[in-house]
Amino acid sequence: DSGVTQTPKHLITATGQRVTLRCSPRSGDLSVYWYQQSLDQGLQFLIQYYNGEERAKGNILERFSAQQFPDLHSELNLSSLELGDSALYFCASTPGDRGSTEAFFGQGTRLTVV
């Protein structure tokens, strides 16, 4: 158990809809990262938050947004969903914002857009 909790584990929704994925980092970790893993592809970095503030942005679509709340949990909002958004979405956390620390990953949310 990594200590990172993601909900829900599975999500099936229709094109055009909006969903929210939730992540609770390990206790005490201030940084949260979101990644997208599509079928047969590696992990694409989407966005990082550190102590409530956006720290880094990757290949995140404009239809996607995220935030980190005062209790440090984070939500990834995906809107106007398309078939191609079907993927595994992982959240990871680290204690701070220093890169030498390993990231701890949640089990992921599998999103299926039909």
Next chain:
Amino acid sequence: GNSVTQMEGPVTLSEEAFLTINCTYTATGYPSLFWYVQYPGEGLQLLLKATKADDKGSNKGFEATYRKETTSFHLEKGSVQVSDSAVYFCALSDATGGFKTIFGAGTRLFVKA
């Protein structure tokens, strides 16, 4: 920008065979290097790491040495088991990359009994 390149899979080996998965990186700073493993249906978990040149990370029989001169961090294991079947990701993170972890494409390993 920073990037990681690892050998394409899948890699199929018989039990007790020697494993090498090649990984090279491009980074403007002095990155930390990682190998993560993803077992079927699970999230990623850290396998080993090295934070400076010439460091060797090791865990569960796997090893990788941080080679700055060749910008490489190849994963090796002397004798694989069926239970090692998984996807292996090479990764790096450093300050100039905004502290995020950047992953290679992943290499799927199948080990046959």
